[in-house]
Amino acid sequence: MDFAQTKSLFHLPEGVIYLDGNSLGPLPKAAAARVAQTVTEEWGEMLITGWNKAQWMAQPARLGDRIGRLIGAPEGTVVLGDTLSIKVYQALASALEMRPGRKVILSDSGNFPTDLYMAEELIRSLDKGHELRVVAPEDVAASITDEIAVTMLTEVDYRTGRLHDMAGLTSKVHAAGALALWDLAHSAGALPVDVTGAGADFAVGCTYKYLNSGPGGPAFIYVAPDHADVVRPALSGWLGHEAPFAFDLDYRPGRGIERMRVGTPPVLQMAALEAAMDVWDRADIREVRARSIELTELFVALVEESCPELVLASPRDPARRGSQITFRHPEGYAVMQALIARGVIGDFRAPDNMRFGFTPLYIDEDDVRDGVRILADVMQNQLWDRPDYRTRARVT
Amino acid sequence: MDFAQTKSLFHLPEGVIYLDGNSLGPLPKAAAARVAQTVTEEWGEMLITGWNKAQWMAQPARLGDRIGRLIGAPEGTVVLGDTLSIKVYQALASALEMRPGRKVILSDSGNFPTDLYMAEELIRSLDKGHELRVVAPEDVAASITDEIAVTMLTEVDYRTGRLHDMAGLTSKVHAAGALALWDLAHSAGALPVDVTGAGADFAVGCTYKYLNSGPGGPAFIYVAPDHADVVRPALSGWLGHEAPFAFDLDYRPGRGIERMRVGTPPVLQMAALEAAMDVWDRADIREVRARSIELTELFVALVEESCPELVLASPRDPARRGSQITFRHPEGYAVMQALIARGVIGDFRAPDNMRFGFTPLYIDEDDVRDGVRILADVMQNQLWDRPDYRTRARVT
Numbered sequence: 037m038d039f040a041q042t043k044s045l046f047h048l049p050e051g052v053i054y055l056d057g058n059s060l061g062p063l064p065k066a067a068a069a070r071v072a073q074t075v076t077e078e079w080g081e082m083l084i085t086g087w088n089k090a091q092w093m094a095q096p097a098r099l100g101d102r103i104g105r106l107i108g109a110p111e112g113t114v115v116l117g118d119t120l121s122i123k124v125y126q127a128l129a130s131a132l133e134m135r136p137g138r139k140v141i142l143s144d145s146g147n148f149p150t151d152l153y154m155a156e157e158l159i160r161s162l163d164k165g166h167e168l169r170v171v172a173p174e175d176v177a178a179s180i181t182d183e184i185a186v187t188m189l190t191e192v193d194y195r196t197g198r199l200h201d202m203a204g205l206t207s208k209v210h211a212a213g214a215l216a217l218w219d220l221a222h223s224a225g226a227l228p229v230d231v232t233g234a235g236a237d238f239a240v241g242c243t244y245k246y247l248n249s250g251p252g253g254p255a256f257i258y259v260a261p262d263h264a265d266v267v268r269p270a271l272s273g274w275l276g277h278e279a280p281f282a283f284d285l286d287y288r289p290g291r292g293i294e295r296m297r298v299g300t301p302p303v304l305q306m307a308a309l310e311a312a313m314d315v316w317d318r319a320d321i322r323e324v325r326a327r328s329i330e331l332t333e334l335f336v337a338l339v340e341e342s343c344p345e346l347v348l349a350s351p352r353d354p355a356r357r358g359s360q361i362t363f364r365h366p367e368g369y370a371v372m373q374a375l376i377a378r379g380v381i382g383d384f385r386a387p388d389n390m391r392f393g394f395t396p397l398y399i400d401e402d403d404v405r406d407g408v409r410i411l412a413d414v415m416q417n418q419l420w421d422r423p424d425y426r427t428r429a430r431v432t
Numbered sequence: 433m434d435f436a437q438t439k440s441l442f443h444l445p446e447g448v449i450y451l452d453g454n455s456l457g458p459l460p461k462a463a464a465a466r467v468a469q470t471v472t473e474e475w476g477e478m479l480i481t482g483w484n485k486a487q488w489m490a491q492p493a494r495l496g497d498r499i500g501r502l503i504g505a506p507e508g509t510v511v512l513g514d515t516l517s518i519k520v521y522q523a524l525a526s527a528l529e530m531r532p533g534r535k536v537i538l539s540d541s542g543n544f545p546t547d548l549y550m551a552e553e554l555i556r557s558l559d560k561g562h563e564l565r566v567v568a569p570e571d572v573a574a575s576i577t578d579e580i581a582v583t584m585l586t587e588v589d590y591r592t593g594r595l596h597d598m599a600g601l602t603s604k605v606h607a608a609g610a611l612a613l614w615d616l617a618h619s620a621g622a623l624p625v626d627v628t629g630a631g632a633d634f635a636v637g638c639t640y641k642y643l644n645s646g647p648g649g650p651a652f653i654y655v656a657p658d659h660a661d662v663v664r665p666a667l668s669g670w671l672g673h674e675a676p677f678a679f680d681l682d683y684r685p686g687r688g689i690e691r692m693r694v695g696t697p698p699v700l701q702m703a704a705l706e707a708a709m710d711v712w713d714r715a716d717i718r719e720v721r722a723r724s725i726e727l728t729e730l731f732v733a734l735v736e737e738s739c740p741e742l743v744l745a746s747p748r749d750p751a752r753r754g755s756q757i758t759f760r761h762p763e764g765y766a767v768m769q770a771l772i773a774r775g776v777i778g779d780f781r782a783p784d785n786m787r788f789g790f791t792p793l794y795i796d797e798d799d800v801r802d803g804v805r806i807l808a809d810v811m812q813n814q815l816w817d818r819p820d821y822r823t824r825a826r827v828t
Contacts, residue, residue: 047472047476049476049477049479052479054479056479056480059480060475060479060480060482060483062475062476062479063471063472063475063476067471068468068471068472068476071467071468071471071700072464072467072468072471075459075463075464075467075468075646075704076443076459076464078647079456079458079459079646079647080443080445080458080459080464081445083445083448083450083452083456083458083777084452084455084456084777084779085772085777086456086647087456087647092647092648118514118515118518118695119514119669119694119695119696120695120696121667121669121670121694121695122514122518122667122669122694122695125667129557133557145681148670149670149673149679149680149681149683150669150670150695152681152682152683153668153669153670153673153682153683154667154668154669156668156682156683157664157665157666157667157668157683158666160664161525161529161557161558161666162557162558162559163558163560164559170681242696244696250471250475250699250700251474251475251482251483251488251696251699251700252488252696252697252698252699252700252701252702253698254698255695268553268556269553270553270554270557271517271518271521271550271553272549272550272552272553273515273517273518273546273549273550274517274544274545274546274549277545277549281782282782283545283781283782284545285541285545285548285566286548286549286552287548287549287552287553298515298517298518299514299515299516299517299518299546299651300515300516300638300640300647300648301648302648302649302650302698302700302701303646303647303648304467304646304647304648304698304700304701304704305648305698305700305701306648308471308700376481381479381480381481383480385679386677386678386679
């Protein structure tokens with residue numbers, strides 16, 4: 037595939053090297069027109085009839101199928117909606133109900149906190165003696181016992197990019213009689229995922245990172261076909277009902293993945309996602325992965341050469357990490373501010389992680405070389421050592 | 433206030449009389465530019481830094497305050513996010529936890545089904561012997577006993593527009609030691625609401641009906657100031673955490689209403705809502721209500737005069753209904769299709785309800801007269817009696 041061509045499909049601001057697509061992807065140029073069309077031609081002209089005429093009602097499933105192709109999910113097994121936190125909750129609640137005799141949710145300390153928070157409060161509200169067991173990422177495999185109801189793991193660690201062995205762990209989970217929920221927030225669009233091959237029971241992810249749907253784009257959920265007609269979603273909104281427009285007083289779950297829908301879907305956000313997925317339709321995720329490895333390898337080599345005080349926090353073996361590289365520095369926050377002021381946008385995660393995302397659809401070797409040159413300048417000349425760079429603002 | 437002027441602020445398609453703003457409000461003209469600006473100047477140019485620079489992160493609370501002014505909620509007590517179904521769930525779960533000794537959720541059969549579904553599955557997952565007691569709307573007052581933990585009522589019935597006495601019922605609820613959750617989906621922007629004066633404990637609502645935020649716009653939740661720092665939200669996402677960017681492994685609820693946030697807010701949808709609220713800033717909701725009563729009174733009189741076969745399903749007393757009028761007819765579905773084909777857009781709710789919303793910001797007396805003239809033509813000449821009008825499509 038032609039990465040120069042995909043790069044031309046994104047709006048990248050003048051003078052910016054954007055290494056934060058792992059947090060919020062940039063604007064696909066076509067998204068601006070697509071959203072405008074949805075606003076003026078659909079909402080503006082069709083009004084309420086847009087739900088049918090513009091197929092807004094079918095969008096969550098249609099987009100689900102498009103994302104499914106990137107994560108190895110068959111048609112009709114993925115649906116869009118809500119936020120990742122809500123989708124984690126639905127999957128976890130369903131999983132616990134499928135394993136009533138077991139009381140432990142197993143997760144790891146590298147999981148994104150919202151997953152842990154949702155689990156914590158689910159357990160509290162169920163009040164049935166469940167336990168959220170959080171172990172170190174490297175101890176997950178050894179902690180899969182027959183006490184476990186469900187594992188809740190994020191494939192790619194948001195801090196370091198460390199990659200869990202999804203297929204290997206899922207197989208161990210199943211051997212122990214448990215279920216596997218995978219959070220693909222930092223995987224979908226970053227590397228090939230095969231939920232079917234790995235045998236994942238549930239998977240969730242967000243669309244505003246590597247998939248480039250824009251700020252606040254909806255989440256997605258995958259439920260394995262064997263479970264989809266069995267699970268009873270804890271969050272049972274009207275659009276997950278078998279016949280939403282019958283307005284029955286009693287809930288009957290919809291067919292398959294449709295039951296995981298909750299409320300009215302965010303049509304404007306989905307319009308942006310549609311345009312973003314048009315770019316993905318031109319991409320081969322295996323080629324994206326190969327290119328990502330080239331870029332991260334180059335970045336690591338150049339940074340280690342020119343910034344010896346930075347410590348690599350990501351796995352050195354590219355096969356064991358996602359599409360981001362994290363370097364540690366005690367003044368990482370200030371360094372990142374200095375970098376951003378110079379047009380190299382990465383981000384910072386407490387306590388000392390500087391994250392850099394590599395997204396071949398729009399980041400190339402020149403960006404990597406230029407970015408490292410500026411980073412080296414910041415480090416060698418201590419350009420980060422300014423009070424205003426040390427003052428922490430609220431960043432995502 | 434000048435209704436001709438507010439009407440000029442909306443895009444209304446040529447040849448359409450839009451009497452369905454109670455389902456999906458039309459496009460405020462400024463929303464197109466505001467959304468485009470958010471897409472190109474904020475997402476496009478600011479990228480991840482938009483969360484601070486464009487204040488995306490503060491938007492849910494800022495918009496909450498703007499909506500608060502329409503429903504009598506003080507600053508800092510309303511926040512935007514998710515869908516109404518999710519917000520109902522959060523409020524209900526919180527209420528049940530505040531009344532641990534009581535087991536009954538009281539609602540009525542005129543409630544919008546998603547509220548009932550969310551309650552039903554909450555009860556099922558708690559598995560502690562709670563009961564969802566659904567009575568006829570007119571029996572609610574007599575059903576408020578000391579068994580009730582929380583009442584879950586929609587102030588304006590989505591089918592008929594019948595209005596509950598919010599202050600009177602809430603007072604009775606409190607006298608019985610219970611809590612009151614009000615769904616304002618068909619109230620906010622339709623008539624003056626005073627959650628403070630009524631003493632509501634929780635309120636939720638959606639923004640895409642009378643508030644005109646566009647398809648899939650986010651919901652809002654109000655928590656009474658006395659409860660806001662007490663409740664523990666069942667859906668505890670990272671943005672409801674006291675310090676989301678500390679990435680702690682344990683959940684600590686944020687201050688006040690902030691804890692009701694869950695995941696990343698839908699920035700593009702909120703941009704449309706901002707523009708919609710600019711229109712509301714020019715409006716006096718009491719004047720809107722007075723005008724709405726004039727319009728609905730005129731509509732009822734004209735329809736009853738010209739279409740004797742239609743049966744009024746809304747309360748005849750305008751003080752006892754919201755801002756919609758419902759007429760019944762056994763062939764209501766086909767009649768509505770015939771009307772829509774002639775540019776008069778209302779909607780249909782099973783089994784036989786034809787709904788017409790009256791929204792003075794952009795609907796005037798001429799619209800009412802023209803709409804009724806077309807309706808009378810459809811009825812008098814049986815223009816609805818065509819097979820294609822009788823075939824039910826999926827509508828909202």
